[in-house]
Amino acid sequence: xxxxxxxxxxxxxxxxxxxxxxxxxxxxxxxxxxxxxxxxxxxxxxxxxxxxxxxxxxxxxxxxxxxxxxxxxxxxxxxxxxxxxxxxxxxxxxxxxxxxxxxxxxxxxxxxxxxxxxxxxxxxxxxxxxxxxxxxxxxxxxxxxxxxxxxxxxxxxxxxxxxxxxxxxxxxxxxxxxxxxxxxxxxxxxxxxxxxxxxxxxxxxxxxxxxxxxxxxxxxxxxxxxxxxxxxxxxxxxxxxxxxxxxxxxxxxxxxxxxxxxxxxxxxxxxxxxxxxxxxxxxxxxxxxxxxxxxxxxxxxxxxxxxxxxxxxxxxxxxxxxxxxxxxxxxxxxxxxxxxxxxxxxxxxxxxxxxxxxxxxxxxxxxxxxxxxxxxxxxxxxxxxxxxxxxxxxxxxxxxxxxxxxxxxxx
Amino acid sequence: xxxxxxxxxxxxxxxxxxxxxxxxxxxxxxxxxxxxxxxxxxxxxxxxxxxxxxxxxxxxxxxxxxxxxxxxxxxxxxxxxxxxxxxxxxxxxxxxxxxxxxxxxxxxxxxxxxxxxxxxxxxxxxxxxxxxxxxxxxxxxxxxxxxxxxxxxxxxxxxxxxxxxxxxxxxxxxxxxxxxxxxxxxxxxxxxxxxxxxxxxxxxxxxxxxxxxxxxxxxxxxxxxxxxxxxxxxxxxxxxxxxxxxxxxxxxxxxxxxxxxxxxxxxxxxxxxxxxxxxxxxxxxxxxxxxxxxxxxxxxxxxxxxxxxxxxxxxxxxxxxxxxxxxxxxxxxxxxxxxxxxxxxxxxxxxxxxxxxxxxxxxxxxxxxxxxxxxxxxxxxxxxxxxxxxxxxxxxxxxxxxxxxxxxxxx
Numbered sequence: 001x002x003x004x005x006x007x008x009x010x011x012x013x014x015x016x017x018x019x020x021x022x023x024x025x026x027x028x029x030x031x032x033x034x035x036x037x038x039x040x041x042x043x044x045x046x047x048x049x050x051x052x053x054x055x056x057x058x059x060x061x062x063x064x065x066x067x068x069x070x071x072x073x074x075x076x077x078x079x080x081x082x083x084x085x086x087x088x089x090x091x092x093x094x095x096x097x098x099x100x101x102x103x104x105x106x107x108x109x110x111x112x113x114x115x116x117x118x119x120x121x122x123x124x125x126x127x128x129x130x131x132x133x134x135x136x137x138x139x140x141x142x143x144x145x146x147x148x149x150x151x152x153x154x155x156x157x158x159x160x161x162x163x164x165x166x167x168x169x170x171x172x173x174x175x176x177x178x179x180x181x182x183x184x185x186x187x188x189x190x191x192x193x194x195x196x197x198x199x200x201x202x203x204x205x206x207x208x209x210x211x212x213x214x215x216x217x218x219x220x221x222x223x224x225x226x227x228x229x230x231x232x233x234x235x236x237x238x239x240x241x242x243x244x245x246x247x248x249x250x251x252x253x254x255x256x257x258x259x260x261x262x263x264x265x266x267x268x269x270x271x272x273x274x275x276x277x278x279x280x281x282x283x284x285x286x287x288x289x290x291x292x293x294x295x296x297x298x299x300x301x302x303x304x305x306x307x308x309x310x311x312x313x314x315x316x317x318x319x320x321x322x323x324x325x326x327x328x329x330x331x332x333x334x335x336x337x338x339x340x341x342x343x344x345x346x347x348x349x350x351x352x353x354x355x356x357x358x359x360x361x362x363x364x365x366x367x368x369x370x371x372x373x374x375x376x377x378x379x380x381x382x383x384x385x386x387x388x389x390x391x392x393x394x395x396x397x398x399x400x401x402x403x404x405x406x407x408x409x410x411x
Numbered sequence: 412x413x414x415x416x417x418x419x420x421x422x423x424x425x426x427x428x429x430x431x432x433x434x435x436x437x438x439x440x441x442x443x444x445x446x447x448x449x450x451x452x453x454x455x456x457x458x459x460x461x462x463x464x465x466x467x468x469x470x471x472x473x474x475x476x477x478x479x480x481x482x483x484x485x486x487x488x489x490x491x492x493x494x495x496x497x498x499x500x501x502x503x504x505x506x507x508x509x510x511x512x513x514x515x516x517x518x519x520x521x522x523x524x525x526x527x528x529x530x531x532x533x534x535x536x537x538x539x540x541x542x543x544x545x546x547x548x549x550x551x552x553x554x555x556x557x558x559x560x561x562x563x564x565x566x567x568x569x570x571x572x573x574x575x576x577x578x579x580x581x582x583x584x585x586x587x588x589x590x591x592x593x594x595x596x597x598x599x600x601x602x603x604x605x606x607x608x609x610x611x612x613x614x615x616x617x618x619x620x621x622x623x624x625x626x627x628x629x630x631x632x633x634x635x636x637x638x639x640x641x642x643x644x645x646x647x648x649x650x651x652x653x654x655x656x657x658x659x660x661x662x663x664x665x666x667x668x669x670x671x672x673x674x675x676x677x678x679x680x681x682x683x684x685x686x687x688x689x690x691x692x693x694x695x696x697x698x699x700x701x702x703x704x705x706x707x708x709x710x711x712x713x714x715x716x717x718x719x720x721x722x723x724x725x726x727x728x729x730x731x732x733x734x735x736x737x738x739x740x741x742x743x744x745x746x747x748x749x750x751x752x753x754x755x756x757x758x759x760x761x762x763x764x765x766x767x768x769x770x771x772x773x774x775x776x777x778x779x780x781x782x783x784x785x786x787x788x789x790x791x792x793x794x795x796x797x798x799x800x801x802x803x804x805x806x807x808x809x810x811x812x813x814x815x816x817x818x819x820x821x822x
Binding site for chain 1: 419
């Protein structure tokens with residue numbers, strides 16, 4: 001008798017983004033002529049930059065000729081790509097890594113979900129609240145939690161509320177935890193962590209023999225010089241942290257699919273026998289057995305992101321989105337709406353006007369302004385009453401959205 | 412204290428293919444001038460066909476312009492690709508499917524590994540022996556087994572030995588099982604299942620409320636008309652089977668990455684409460700939460716495989732490889748080496764000459780003929796004394812390899 005994984009039944013009916021998608025489809029079907037502006041799902045809108053397109057085509061052309069054809073690549077990604085990432089994205093931060101510590105993948109959503117494979121179920125997990133839903137849901141799916149309680153928390157998972165009062169910064173959990181998810185620049189709140197705050201987490205993890213799962217998917221959007229881009233800028237982090245990065249937002253790869261995970265060789269965990277074991281070796285084994293590497297032309301395209309020409313072009317697109325962020329943040333703030341984030345991150349975290357609930361504001365915004373955002377409560381109970389707007393969009397759409405919101409709710 | 416997943420420590424030191432790769436690297440480093448012919452890992456060697464290259468480029472070009480740019484796609488793949496697969500690959504077999512039953516992925520290795528996510532750990536699993544190592548190793552990694560015993564079997568997994576005596580065909584397990592992996596055309600033995608044999612398995616699964624995980628990655632290599640290409644050609648299979656397919660071998664996509672998994676809506680399993688639940692919904696939830704879809708240009712390229720022009724070109728490449736298979740099979744048979752497979756599959760399963768062990772023959776073949784194959788014992792204890800040669804290679808290499816083997820071992 002084939003038994004299903006019952007843990008899936010504990011999950012809320014809809015994963016956040018499919019639910020948004022469903023409501024938007026319903027609205028657009030009923031209102032086919034309305035011009036809906038989508039600042040919800042956090043998807044990029046600008047095309048791939050020319051240097052990336054050129055390298056992508058070259059990669060395809062190589063696949064068209066026997067002499068340059070590539071079959072199976074290394075499950076860990078090509079060394080030349082790992083080396084470029086090390087040289088261009090880590091060395092300038094003063095971070096030393098080896099190619100064997102960098103694992104190229106088809107995206108950091110997959111990696112931040114699959115990473116749980118190498119951890120024992122007994123580990124206690126701490127996540128932010130609000131939080132990127134994947135961290136929470138994958139822990140529920142693997143059986144690390146009980147049911148969801150009335151507040152919207154799953155039993156057995158430790159939540160770190162991020163509220164206006166604490167500046168949307170997670171505080172150290174009161175009980176001992178083994179795995180800590182941190183995401184900076186944060187999705188959804190757009191907040192960042194200072195060097196001192198990150199040092200606090202690294203010290204905490206080292207003291208408690210915990211592992212930090214550090215999601216740096218938005219590091220390219222940091223504009224302030226003193227904010228760290230990588231957890232490895234903190235001394236000792238190589239002994240307690242795994243870092244996820246992505247080309248999705250950095251270079252518009254949401255539909256192209258490329259990310260990477262750093263698992264330092266110095267990072268170890270405890271076996272049932274009390275020995276130490278290397279997480280790098282475990283992740284390597286996981287990837288070799290359950291993954292088959294990233295598309296060759298995609299890896300060629302990813303490498304071009306860090307060429308001199310490519311980076312200048314990519315940086316131009318990032319600046320474009322960050323100008324959108326400024327327009328949203330300043331426009332709504334001027335209209336009396338309380339906004340957070342948007343300075344070092346492409347997300348603006350705003351307080352729903354008139355004390356509305358997150359989903360009420362979602363529906364009102366959709367039906368009365370034809371603007372799609374993301375309800376804060378979809379990211380966790382502490383997100384209730386908040387709302388995320390994404391800076392990923394075309395300038396005229398962003399300007400129109402801000403104008404419509406101001407006309408509707410502005411003072 | 413972060414605890415590792417101890418199940419990983421039960422695994423044999425090296426996953427088969429990395430171990431082969433290590434030995435070959437060692438040999439080529441020591442003998443840099445020797446021309447090594449690789450018929451081991453089962454990787455394609457012919458370039459992508461022109462129709463696929465054209466569509467791939469067009470997909471990249473769409474990503475280069477704002478009006479045609481694609482960000483996040485559906486986690487399940489684009490409906491237009493699912494529909495093409497249904498129309499071109501399933502309808503001609505008399506199999507009716509809906510796009511919601513087809514999940515596009517980055518390869519069937521990933522899917523056949525990740526599928527375990529939606530099954531309870533208590534399910535008893537049956538796998539062939541020899542077998543594609545991923546089925547075995549992923550079950551060990553998830554904790555469904557005990558340690559490996561002296562024979563090379565993991566406690567708790569039910570093995571179905573495929574031997575010369577039973578024509579390399581798995582027999583029904585003597586104990587009750589819940590999950591059954593079947594792979595036809597088989598990797599590594601190259602054998603196929605008749606309609607009657609598959610009907611036996613479907614009837615068995617329906618009677619026992621078991622689920623068949625059917626790996627059809629090599630279906631495109633079937634040359635005999637009476638051999639089924641899909642488990643769904645058998646009545647009732649939609650209630651008891653999940654099918655994996657891949658563009659890897661069919662269209663040379665090993666370095667491009669695209670596959671698909673069919674999870675019929677009629678397929679259900681049992682919950683802890685004894686209710687029935689839909690595996691289609693569980694897999695959909697798994698993919699939405701842990702996967703982010705396949706690269707857009709890759710999906711465009713995959714769609715072109717089934718265009719009229721594309722399929723004719725792809726078929727030409729398949730025929731090329733199958734001619735290689737014939738050359739290997741007939742050449743070695745004529746030299747007195749016992750060969751199986753190679754008629755409906757790109758693999759030849761041969762008995763090591765002179766009663767050599769699989770790894771002894773591997774080393775001898777590498778060092779004395781400079782030919783790389785795959786030791787049968789790497790696929791399971793019943794593979795000991797056997798050896799897999801792949802038909803994926805350039806014609807002159809295949810001919811040279813056969814000549815070298817005949818000169819060395821031929822009668």
